[in-house]
Amino acid sequence: MDLFEEMQGAKPFLKWAGGKRQLIPAIQAALPDSLRHAHNLTYVEPFIGGGAVLFWMLQAYPNIRQAIINDINPDLATAYQVVQQRPQELIKALMAIQEAYYRLPSEIVRRAYFEELRAEFNTRPLEAVRNTAVLIFLNRTCFNGLYRVNSKGGFNVPFGRYEQPAICHPQTILADSQLLARVTILQGDFAQVLDHAPANSFFYFDPPYKPLSKTAAFNAYATETFDATSQERLATFCRELDARGNQWLLSNSDPQNTDAADSYFDDLYADFTIRRIQAKRHINSKAEGRGKISELLISNYVPAPEAQFA
Numbered sequence: 001m002d003l004f005e006e007m008q009g010a011k012p013f014l015k016w017a018g019g020k021r022q023l024i025p026a027i028q029a030a031l032p033d034s035l036r037h038a039h040n041l042t043y044v045e046p047f048i049g050g051g052a053v054l055f056w057m058l059q060a061y062p063n064i065r066q067a068i069i070n071d072i073n074p075d076l077a078t079a080y081q082v083v084q085q086r087p088q089e090l091i092k093a094l095m096a097i098q099e100a101y102y103r104l105p106s107e108i109v110r111r112a113y114f115e116e117l118r119a120e121f122n123t124r125p126l127e128a129v130r131n132t133a134v135l136i137f138l139n140r141t142c143f144n145g146l147y148r149v150n151s152k153g154g155f156n157v158p159f160g161r162y163e164q165p166a167i168c169h170p171q172t173i174l175a176d177s178q179l180l181a182r183v184t185i186l187q188g189d190f191a192q193v194l195d196h197a198p199a200n201s202f203f204y205f206d207p208p209y210k211p212l213s214k215t216a217a218f219n220a221y222a223t224e225t226f227d228a229t230s231q232e233r234l235a236t237f238c239r240e241l242d243a244r245g246n247q248w249l250l251s252n253s254d255p256q257n258t259d260a261a262d263s264y265f266d267d268l269y270a271d272f273t274i275r276r277i278q279a280k281r282h283i284n285s286k287a288e289g290r291g292k293i294s295e296l297l298i299s300n301y302v303p304a305p306e307a308q309f310a
Helices: 021-030 033-037 052-060 074-085 087-102 107-121 128-141 170-180 190-195 228-244 264-268
Strands: 041-045 064-071 183-187 201-205 247-253 273-280 292-299
Touching: 021 052, 021 247, 021 273, 021 292, 041 052, 052 064, 052 170, 064 074, 064 190, 074 087, 074 128, 074 170, 074 183, 087 107, 087 128, 087 170, 107 128, 170 183, 190 228, 201 228, 228 247, 228 264
Parallel strands: 041 064, 041 201, 064 183, 201 247
Antiparallel strands: 247 292, 273 292
């Protein structure tokens, strides 16, 4: 069963490449037992993305008193702030867009409307609610729900050819807003979260994955790239957290899917616990590229022996 079905309705309001919704059972198994019994726990997620783990954690662990999230993507950070602070205004804006879109008579006209709003989205700055409403519209109507920008920061995903996509989900937005009430939302480099995190904080890292091949490189969530230097800086940051006494869990791609001898992450995180789990690709233009692959869960603690990772 989808773990979100058991919750109050809070779940990701955007489809995001690399989302962890299907991996939550494996992530749950990899969490330390002590987490559930910690008092005044703070949860920190420096690469928030679609927020699947965040929304699950805030519902599954009521002892999380506050959370801190961050993303380098300004549109995404703004979207979380709007859902948190102005949900009713967002619902009203989304309903207006949805009703206008549903009235359009043909795919040609719908495509023109999509391209018009995409052009508006790329004309910055937009007012925050409008920016978020257009972002969600584009996410629901573009090809495969991708978010991708060019070198100038312009959203460039093409039209997705869906006849009546669900653009507005009022219950999800309201449920998310309620949970986000205890969340601090940051925008910028991942390292800034350390300035806001108290001593009793648990960190989950879901950075842009290291591509498994040159053609598989998809991390254009922002104009900045997350290259090998960034991966290594993140590993240094994790070592600093370990020295501070903070527990953390990190997910990333497994280079051994394509090269059994590639020990990049095994070497980079040699002092920590590395587990390999099976994951399903969710966003791929070719059907044959959507099978199960291995991904990594890395932590600075040893999960419970009974934890299942297969």
